[in-house]
Amino acid sequence: MPISIKTLTNEELMAPGRTGCPGCAAMLVARLALKVLGRQTIMVSATGCVISNITHAGGPSIPFIHSLLPGSGSLISGIDAGLKALGKRNGINLMVLAGDGGTADIGFQALSGAVERGHKFLYICYDNEGYMNTGGQRSGTTPYGSSTSTTPTNMSVGKHSSVKNRKNMVLIMAAHHIPFAATASIAYPQDMLRKIEKAVQIEGPSYIHVLAPCNYRWGFPEDQSINLAKLAVETRIAPLVEVEHGRKYTLQMSNRLKRPVQEYLSTQKRYRHLSDENIAEIQQAVDENWEYLEQLANIG
Ligand SMILES: Cc1ncc(C[n+]2csc(CCOP(=O)(O)OP(=O)(O)O)c2C)c(N)n1
Numbered sequence: 112m113p114i115s116i117k118t119l120t121n122e123e124l125m126a127p128g129r130t131g132c133p134g135c136a137a138m139l140v141a142r143l144a145l146k147v148l149g150r151q152t153i154m155v156s157a158t159g160c161v162i163s164n165i166t167h168a169g170g171p172s173i174p175f176i177h178s179l180l181p182g183s184g185s186l187i188s189g190i191d192a193g194l195k196a197l198g199k200r201n202g203i204n205l206m207v208l209a210g211d212g213g214t215a216d217i218g219f220q221a222l223s224g225a226v227e228r229g230h231k232f233l234y235i236c237y238d239n240e241g242y243m244n245t246g247g248q249r250s251g252t253t254p255y256g257s258s259t260s261t262t263p264t265n266m267s268v269g270k271h272s273s274v275k276n277r278k279n280m281v282l283i284m285a286a287h288h289i290p291f292a293a294t295a296s297i298a299y300p301q302d303m304l305r306k307i308e309k310a311v312q313i314e315g316p317s318y319i320h321v322l323a324p325c326n327y328r329w330g331f332p333e334d335q336s337i338n339l340a341k342l343a344v345e346t347r348i349a350p351l352v353e354v355e356h357g358r359k360y361t362l363q364m365s366n367r368l369k370r371p372v373q374e375y376l377s378t379q380k381r382y383r384h385l386s387d388e389n390i391a392e393i394q395q396a397v398d399e400n401w402e403y404l405e406q407l408a409n410i411g
Pocket residue numbers: 137157158159160161179180181209210211212213214217239241242243244245250
């Protein structure tokens with residue numbers, strides 16, 4: 112029977128005791144993923160908000176390695192190869208959980224190598240769109256126009272996050288022709304669970320990218336993480352996409368009415384300096400990205 116949010120286990124494999132912010136979406140990604148994967152899992156997590164904020168009492172209650180920021184792809188490759196060499200690979204899930212900095216920037220080379228070699232593991236990137244654990248610096252997935260601690264001021268003086276086309280990790284992973292690459296959202300947990308379950312059964316590497324709204328650094332109330340994640344999908348800022356073997360693209364919810372990006376941007380302090388012109392630019396970029404995805408998915 113396919114996994115369902117209604118029948119998901121109550122067992123928490125991320126134990127209590129973490130000192131991160133209340134309402135942290137990244138933590139929810141970790142909890143849900145481990146509920147699908149279960150106890151027969153080895154987890155590697157690149158240093159970042161999820162794993163650096165645990166105390167001696169908290170953290171995963173499964174075999175787990177806190178990886179150096181650049182190294183989670185190499186580490187999981189070694190675990191996969193080592194288990195195979197020992198004849199112990201069957202029945203064990205391997206998962207990496209890392210932030211956007213540890214994925215799209217600092218850990219990128221190791222990840223690229225690991226998927227290119229075809230190791231069997233699931234890589235989940237929780238994307239809070241910056242180096243949040245170390246002060247909210249800009250990363251390769253920070254969106255255009257947002258204020259960060261390294262791009263702090265307003266658009267008029269140019270010190271905003273000025274890169275219009277941030278790295279699209281799912282398309283980059285699809286270009287490695289891995290069996291399964293997808294985005295998922297904490298606002299659509301049933302869809303996310305299905306993707307995790309599908310990914311972990313694949314004979315080879317799989318990649319899931321989840322937007323993880325960060326109340327502390329983005330500047331919104333801590334009880335709004337799920338609402339923001341939903342708005343990000345509905346405004347098409349964070350489309351739900353699946354790619355199989357780098358060729359077959361599925362763009363989910365393409366028949367839904369879209370909401371204007373302004374509705375999403377206005378919820379967060381990191382965008383409060385934007386002018387109407389800036390917002391129009393962002394809307395145009397989002398529309399163009401959507402059209403591109405439609406072309407890839409042969410829609411329209
Ligand atoms: C090579 C290296 N550079 C910098 C750091 C410092 N550092 C530790 S966690 C972190 C932020 C990682 O950002 P991300 O992967 O997006 O995770 P987040 O903190 O946002 O959860 C940084 C820069 C490090 N540990 N290693």
